Amino acid sequence: MPDTHADDIAASRGRVAQLESDLDIAGKRQRLEELQELAGSPGLWDDPDRARGVTTELSRVEGDVQRYDALVARLDDLEVLDELAAEEGDEGSADEVVAGLQAVAAELDRFEIATMLGGEHDHDDAIVSIHAGEGGVDAMDWAQMLQRMYLRWAETRGFDTEVFDQSYGEEAGLKSTTFEVRGADAYGWLNAEHGVHRLVRISPFDSQARRQTSFALVDVVPVLPEVDEEVAVPDEDIRVDVYRSSGPGGQSVNTTDSAVRITHLPTGLVASCQNEKSQHQNKAAALRVLKAKLAELERLKRAEQLDELRGAVQNVGFGSQIRSYVLHPYQMVKDLRSEHETGNVQSVLDGDLDGLIEAELRRRVREAQEA
The missing domain is CATH 3.30.70.1660 (Alpha-Beta Plaits)
Known part of the structure; x- marks a missing residue:
């Protein structure tokens, strides 16, 4: 029977939780709603510089939220697959969990870099x-x-x-x-x-x-x-x-x-x-x-x-x-x-x-x- 990877999944969830805190995902969700409303306002492009600032921030915030949500969903899927692999003795599914966890770790490495870009002008x-x-x-x-x-x-x-x-x-x-x-x-x-x-x-x-x-x-x-x-x-x-x-x-x-x-x-x-x-x-x-x-x-x-x-x-x-x-x-x-x-x-x-x-x-x- 394949070994469970529950500990590795839990460790990845810990890193994701830290990212949620470091990136203030809750705050970003609220800001995303505000930016989407601004982006849809009729007179936005009357001031091109302001409009470009809004769309640039919208792209950045939306990207952070989507990447975070995708990580959580991927870990949820891997956890279900890991449980099924353990119950059914499916070596192929177990290998898929290992590969998936490696991909999640690589994405977490890249995502964590975003938390380092907090300088005064880093977003410019x-x-x-x-x-x-x-x-x-x-x-x-x-x-x-x-x-x-x-x-x-x-x-x-x-x-x-x-x-x-x-x-x-x-x-x-x-x-x-x-x-x-x-x-x-x-x-x-x-x-x-x-x-x-x-x-x-x-x-x-x-x-x-x-x-x-x-x-x-x-x-x-x-x-x-x-x-x-x-x-x-x-x-x-x-x-x-x-x-x-x-x-x-x-x-x-x-x-x-x-x-x-x-x-x-x-x-x-x-x-x-x-x-x-x-x-x-x-x-x-x-x-x-x-x-x-x-x-x-x-x-x-x-x-x-x-x-x-x-x-x-x-x-x-x-x-x-x-x-x-x-x-x-x-x-x-x-x-x-x-x-x-x-x-x-x-x-x-x-x-x-x-x-x-x-x-x-x-x-x-x-x-x-x-x-």
Whole structure:
């Protein structure tokens, strides 16, 4: 007769009960009703920004509730199947219970990550900027590879993306790029990617096929819904440059000089946009990116001041190498913070980042608990 798995099912129910508490599922059910009512109101889309905020929150809350309910229902089914397997001596059903419990455990692991995304801006959208570093044309190619990796990752999660600016290298790749990722907890996930990424490979641009090490900086800031009201940018503090949008090889994309670059003179921060149809739209988008960067800069300054008061050493992470992607002489991606590694480099470059991001989020939780 097959052994019962009642203890394993009870343990899973314990984890589910903890999730119910951590995620405040009861509160989410109430909020879901409120959001559904708001989403159905006739004048919602009179204010597109507010409407997008409502629909984004609705998607996140509804997703949490549905995932929780699906876990409870799955455990109920497994408990019934386990009892039948024990009563009838059905080895096949017992094996199905084991496989089901493994699937539930994996889903619980993923779901528990959601409880780690409780930072001030974790639920917001994200603006990602990638800058080629040392490594010449290989670094520019690496910056473009990273852009593709993040856009593919966003696509697999059902997130929307919009590329604001791409500055192409003379020979290949990107000198820099800026894009927005919109979706539930986009910033909470992507801020784990902030830092320097290192690539080691045989250079496709070296006629002698030598190994090349390249670097690129990934910069991630949250998109704050209230940023336009909170961040004032006087006209005298910015320089606006207008130029012609260009694609790979310097080919003209627009027939007019509609691309806009805004430089914030007090800080030296720069934001560009060339993908909108008009100069006015490009300027508005670039100013939005600039304000998000200024808001993040102020947040970091406040964090540094608090750490000085606490007597702690603040490591913002700018310029620090966080991850290595090695394609030669072996295949390995290793995060230097969490020590998480995988030999499936191509899968990572194709957007399979969840394992790396989750490991870093868990490391941060452990570090906070120890502190």
